[in-house]
Amino acid sequence: MTPPATPPSAGPAEALVDLDAYRANLAVLREAAPTALQMAVVKADAYGHGSVEVAASARDAGAEWLGVATVEEARTLRRGGDTGPVLAWLSPAGADLAPAIDADVDVAAGSVAQLDAVLGSGAAKRPRVHLKVDTGMARGGVRGAELTALFEAARDAQRAGRLEVVGVFSHLACADEPASPVNAAQEHAFADAVTELAALGVEPELRHLANSAATLTRPSVHHDLVRVGIASYGLSPGPLLGTPADLGLTPVMTLRTALALVRRVPPGTGVSYGHTYVTKRETTLGLIPVGYGDGLLRAASNTASAWVNGQTVAIAGRVCMDQVVLDLGDTPARRGDEVVLFGPGDRGEPLAEDWAQAAGTIGYEVVTRLGGRIVRRYAAGSRPAQ
The missing domain is CATH 3.20.20.10 (Alanine racemase)
Known part of the structure; x- marks a missing residue:
């Protein structure tokens, strides 16, 4: 499917x-x-x-x-x-x-x-x-x-x-x-x-x-x-045991959304609360409609990444309650494009463990805290579209 x-x-x-x-x-x-x-x-x-x-x-x-x-x-x-x-x-x-x-x-x-x-x-x-x-x-x-x-x-x-x-x-x-x-x-x-x-x-x-x-x-x-x-x-029970792939395991959950807004900005643009992220050059910013109110880790601000159109992109600035900004660089993107926050990794997208490492926690917390407005969908043999 x-x-x-x-x-x-x-x-x-x-x-x-x-x-x-x-x-x-x-x-x-x-x-x-x-x-x-x-x-x-x-x-x-x-x-x-x-x-x-x-x-x-x-x-x-x-x-x-x-x-x-x-x-x-x-x-x-x-x-x-x-x-x-x-x-x-x-x-x-x-x-x-x-x-x-x-x-x-x-x-x-x-x-x-x-x-x-x-x-x-x-x-x-x-x-x-x-x-x-x-x-x-x-x-x-x-x-x-x-x-x-x-x-x-x-x-x-x-x-x-x-x-x-x-x-x-x-x-x-x-x-x-x-x-x-x-x-x-x-x-x-x-x-x-x-x-x-x-x-x-x-x-x-x-x-x-x-x-x-x-x-x-x-x-x-x-x-x-x-x-x-x-x-x-x-998910791996711990880093000393290896990655999921090392253990023969496949991450079961893929967390994904879509770009709600795409805009080009000049260098020196402060992003999100406190301007903890400032663009170093002209770049494209993408907005996704999910945040810590849905269970994303606020501690992953400026450290975690996502996957958009075949590229790994950075979380730019603080994770907000309902929104997160991505620095897309020069990656071609438009409103409605798929964003994978984490998944099985077979397309190069981050793993839940990557988000955990970025936030200084464990993979358990990344998946168990998800809620709010996130919709769960079940499928056998499913992968996000290539």
Whole structure:
């Protein structure tokens, strides 16, 4: 399917999501962890790609599980028609867990208090629970005496028929740094926790620790299930692992818009707020109708680039709420010409990682923050028109 050269008129910009590329990335990750079940992580609206559509493609690709942060995200998947295994691992205080539990969503408990919230949810069905261990990230889960208390409370509740312990899991802090000694320390801490739980007579069917980076680099932590997030969207989990191409991945999203205004200006023209960019010679400026109100990174002002008519062009001046100016130089251009902000890179356009580097952040933030007036469009095997 070949989309039109300019985005539809429904919005000032479009995020084109290539679902074939997404499924191909899942296949690459499956090959990296062939003995484990695969959880496609679709939290945060599938990292900005659209959770319901991406989840359906994940199921088509054979992903046995879906993973989300909140129970409301899980309910969105259910409302969208998904009926397979789903885990929601973040339960803020006061969250209404019952509708998700009754919709056959697995939930997590990383403390006795969280386990009590699950048990007191009022759900009609018996909760299916994954116990969260803090193996060294100090972000979620517990360790030491608190972990023992959690395990004992879960054992007692399971024996009483009040819940089913389906999984035990943790999260790696430094998997994107494969040589970090933290990885081995966390792996050992997780093994100790699994042993402690088994000694209490509880042996869940699922042990899961690996994220995208560990799926690609650390087979010893694949266990029963791997949770693949950022890599499934064709972004590298970290610079030490290489580019998406190095990893055999294809970026799934292309963010594009069209020139709204093209004008020739003389040297010495100050551009955008504060005149942080001043033209050094006569040049052509192009205006695009998208800005930080739509999720573009303001920190990429004067540093990021875009692709117009076969040429890489600079962001000129500050990224505004609704608009960005491009310095087109002498590139032939007219109103309505396609502008690609980032994509798979096969035409020479920037990658999401390039925008991240320009803004001093990570590719995760570039794609997940997109919203506002950006229209998402889904296609199989799509690429912007040549």
